Amino acid sequence: MSSLATTPAKRPTGEILFALVFVSVGVAGLATAGSIPIPPSETGIGPRAFPYIVCGMLVLCGAGVVLQVLRGKVGQAEDSEDLDVTAKTDWVALAKLVGFVVLHIFLIEPAGWPVAAAVLFSGAAWSLDAKPLWKAITVSVILALVLQYVFGGLLGVSLPPGPLLEGVAFFHG
Amino acid sequence: MLLLEGFATALQPVYLLYALGGVFVGTAVGVLPGIGPAMTVALLMPITYALEPAAALIVFAGIYYGGMYGGSTTSILLNTPGESSSIVTALEGNKMAKAGRGAAALATAAIGSFIAGTIATVLLTFLAPVVADFAVGLGPVDYVALMVVAFLTVGALLGASVLRGLASLALGLFIGLIGIDDSTAQQRFTFENPTLVDGIDMVLVAVGLFALGEALYVASKLRHGPVELIPVSKGKNAWLSKEDWKRSWKPWLRGTFIGFPIGTVPAGGADVSTFLSYAAERKLAKGANKAQFGKGAIEGVAGPEAANNAAAAGVLVPLLTLGIPTTATAAMMLTAFQRYQIQPGPLLFENQGALVWTLIASLYVGNLMLLVLNLPLVGLWVKILQIPRPYLYAGILVFAALGAFSVNFSPSDVGILLVVGILGYFMRRYGYPVAPMVVAMILGPMFEVQLRRSLQLSQNDPTALFSSPFALVVYVSMALIFVASWWLRRRQAAVEAAPAQEQVSV
Numbered sequence: 001m002s003s004l005a006t007t008p009a010k011r012p013t014g015e016i017l018f019a020l021v022f023v024s025v026g027v028a029g030l031a032t033a034g035s036i037p038i039p040p041s042e043t044g045i046g047p048r049a050f051p052y053i054v055c056g057m058l059v060l061c062g063a064g065v066v067l068q069v070l071r072g073k074v075g076q077a078e079d080s081e082d083l084d085v086t087a088k089t090d091w092v093a094l095a096k097l098v099g100f101v102v103l104h105i106f107l108i109e110p111a112g113w114p115v116a117a118a119v120l121f122s123g124a125a126w127s128l129d130a131k132p133l134w135k136a137i138t139v140s141v142i143l144a145l146v147l148q149y150v151f152g153g154l155l156g157v158s159l160p161p162g163p164l165l166e167g168v169a170f171f172h173g
Numbered sequence: 174m175l176l177l178e179g180f181a182t183a184l185q186p187v188y189l190l191y192a193l194g195g196v197f198v199g200t201a202v203g204v205l206p207g208i209g210p211a212m213t214v215a216l217l218m219p220i221t222y223a224l225e226p227a228a229a230l231i232v233f234a235g236i237y238y239g240g241m242y243g244g245s246t247t248s249i250l251l252n253t254p255g256e257s258s259s260i261v262t263a264l265e266g267n268k269m270a271k272a273g274r275g276a277a278a279l280a281t282a283a284i285g286s287f288i289a290g291t292i293a294t295v296l297l298t299f300l301a302p303v304v305a306d307f308a309v310g311l312g313p314v315d316y317v318a319l320m321v322v323a324f325l326t327v328g329a330l331l332g333a334s335v336l337r338g339l340a341s342l343a344l345g346l347f348i349g350l351i352g353i354d355d356s357t358a359q360q361r362f363t364f365e366n367p368t369l370v371d372g373i374d375m376v377l378v379a380v381g382l383f384a385l386g387e388a389l390y391v392a393s394k395l396r397h398g399p400v401e402l403i404p405v406s407k408g409k410n411a412w413l414s415k416e417d418w419k420r421s422w423k424p425w426l427r428g429t430f431i432g433f434p435i436g437t438v439p440a441g442g443a444d445v446s447t448f449l450s451y452a453a454e455r456k457l458a459k460g461a462n463k464a465q466f467g468k469g470a471i472e473g474v475a476g477p478e479a480a481n482n483a484a485a486a487g488v489l490v491p492l493l494t495l496g497i498p499t500t501a502t503a504a505m506m507l508t509a510f511q512r513y514q515i516q517p518g519p520l521l522f523e524n525q526g527a528l529v530w531t532l533i534a535s536l537y538v539g540n541l542m543l544l545v546l547n548l549p550l551v552g553l554w555v556k557i558l559q560i561p562r563p564y565l566y567a568g569i570l571v572f573a574a575l576g577a578f579s580v581n582f583s584p585s586d587v588g589i590l591l592v593v594g595i596l597g598y599f600m601r602r603y604g605y606p607v608a609p610m611v612v613a614m615i616l617g618p619m620f621e622v623q624l625r626r627s628l629q630l631s632q633n634d635p636t637a638l639f640s641s642p643f644a645l646v647v648y649v650s651m652a653l654i655f656v657a658s659w660w661l662r663r664r665q666a667a668v669e670a671a672p673a674q675e676q677v678s679v
Contacts, residue, residue, distance in 0.1 A: 014603070015603045018602075019340075019603075022343070025347060026343075026347075029362065033361075036361050037359050038357070038359075039357050042357060043629060044626075045624075045625055046625075047354040050624065051350055054343055054346045054350060055347065057339065057342075057346070058340065058343040058344065061339045061340035061343055062340055065334075065336050065340060068334075075337060075604025076334070076604040077603070077604055078390065078601040080206075080207050080387065080390065080391055081206035082206055082207055082391050082396050082562055082565075083396060087394040087395075089393045090395070091393075093395075094392060094393050094598075097388075097389060097392055098591065100570075101570065101587070101594075104574055104587065105584045105588055108587070113575075113578070117575070120567070120570055120574060121567045121568065123567075124571075125564055125567040126563075127392070128392055128562065128567065130561065130564060130567070136563070136567075140567075143568070143571065144571075151219065151575065151579070155219075155220065155222070155223045155224075156223035157222055157223055159575075159578070159579070159582075160582075
């Protein structure tokens with residue numbers, strides 16, 4: 001069994017909130033599905049019926065999970081090879097990772113894909129306690145250049161090389 | 174004869190090189206801990222973007238088989254197995270490796286995979302055209318029935334929690350609704366947002382759920398410290414002995430004939446078949462061999478590994494002939510096909526015969542390459558398993574971002590990837606299976622089209638959905654599958670409890 005099930009002291013607030021996400025997506029869908037236009041030529045069940053069914057299903061399943069959790073039947077967290085199920089959730093590492101992905105998104109166009117990728121890699125490795133840091137940064141630069149060469153140069157995937165590498169021919173398709 | 178033409182294409186030196194590359198990359202990525210076959214296919218999709226269709230399909234055939242096989246190496250050699258389709262292999266394979274018989278376990282897995290993969294591909298070669306001929310006669314009502322079965326088996330049957338599986342399914346259906354309605358060209362749930370009008374790309378959702386979600390989830394509870402690997406011993410005792418061959422060949426064949434049929438029906442693909450094969454071998458073993466179960470019985474590796482690969486080929490039957498993916502991996506394959514304007518379904522063999530037969534021929538080739546590559550390269554796979562975890566998960570993030578960006582070369586797609594990834598994180602955390610969401614997202618729009626077509630033909634009479642004999646047969650079989658699954662689930666719990674008890678008593 002998972003750590004969630006074996007630690008009875010843990011209150012399943014998060015799990016209930018997540019189940020309510022399903023319910024609210026369903027409710028929002030039910031509320032807006034009525035405004036999907038139906039063309040006058042339509043003779044079948046039209047474009048609204050299936051959205052109603054799907055959103056109804058979301059509401060029912062989400063509510064069902066909430067009931068189950070309230071009765072004490074919490075979800076069984078997924079297992080994985082590198083997972084330490086006894087560890088506490090490291091929210092700081094998660095926030096750092098999400099932050100570096102956001103940074104990556106904003107770097108791709110102004111700085112070029114290789115720079116954005118190197119920042120994402122070294123940032124993520126740092127968030128996960130890679131030591132020493134200079135090694136992670138070296139690896140990230142090499143990896144970013146190799147990927148840019150293989151995908152941008154050899155495979156013809158048009159990754160923007162950015163102002164730094166603009167002049168290097170083999171980084172283009 | 175068409176197969177021969179397929180071989181003529183697949184055996185061209187350039188294509189052989191593509192197949193080799195696909196198998197190699199597929200296995201290398203599949204070996205990485207935490208990366209299952211579906212994630213392998215999703216992550217490696219950008220590699221094929223620039224290739225022509227035939228080359229891309231060949232690379233995919235290699236990635237598909239390589240990714241399937243890579244997982245078994247992980248579960249045999251790594252102390253902490255996790256991936257579901259190879260978890261049964263881990264039961265015995267891990268024990269064998271600990272007893273110094275890791276090389277034998279890897280060998281019986283590789284040879285079993287090859288034999289099962291080859292026989293299953295032969296079965297696919299003969300069965301697929303027959304099923305396609307039959308499927309030409311199926312109407313929308315029949316497709317509705319088949320897809321209902323696919324939804325329910327993937328959503329309700331396979332996960333630990335029926336409600337969470339169905340919730341995941343519904344969310345996938347909802348995301349599939351976003352965009353323009355296929356039948357009436359009306360916008361649905363787009364909120365006048367130009368990025369949503371085209372719908373959300375399947376690749377973003379799959380990579381987000383499988384790669385980013387998994388990386389975030391593992392990062393949140395990363396096991397620190399050195400990677401615990403079981404050393405692969407060398408020497409005369411390590412390789413398959415005569416006794417091992419004798420004990421392996423029957424499980425290989427049994428695994429094949431358990432795996433292939435289960436792969437072809439929408440009943441869960443690889444996971445179910447490996448478990449069934451394991452249970453069968455455990456039951457059939459006699460004497461001293463039986464006592465070895467739970468302590469490293471070679472039959473327990475040979476059978477499930479063969480079943481796993483045979484099921485992987487079986488899954489291609491409904492995928493190619495009906496266009497219905499029954500596993501998350503198959504859903505990824507379908508996405509890849511659609512990128513090349515290849516629409517699997519009954520007409521595929523007529524319209525794009527040359528391509529399909531090239532694909533099937535390259536399955537044979539890929540299988541052989543898997544065998545040739547795997548045994549000599551065990552040392553390399555061990556090295557890959559030892560990649561320090563911060564680098565591994567940082568690399569997965571970079572690859573996921575690359576895959577998302579290269580769909581449309583738009584940074585906002587990476588933003589969608591991040592949102593889906595965070596969703597995937599919480600789904601894992603709270604025990605929601607992600608596979609139903611991926612399958613639902615791709616099957617949902619097809620299902621709606623067929624459902625509306627059926628109802629239009631019958632003037633909106635819902636009883637028409639049960640009017641065709643084929644659909645009735647499908648619904649009745651579904652009921653039977655559900656009854657059988659209750660029984661199986663109880664058995665599975667018993668089997669999983671048994672080795673644990675033995676460990677306690679030692």
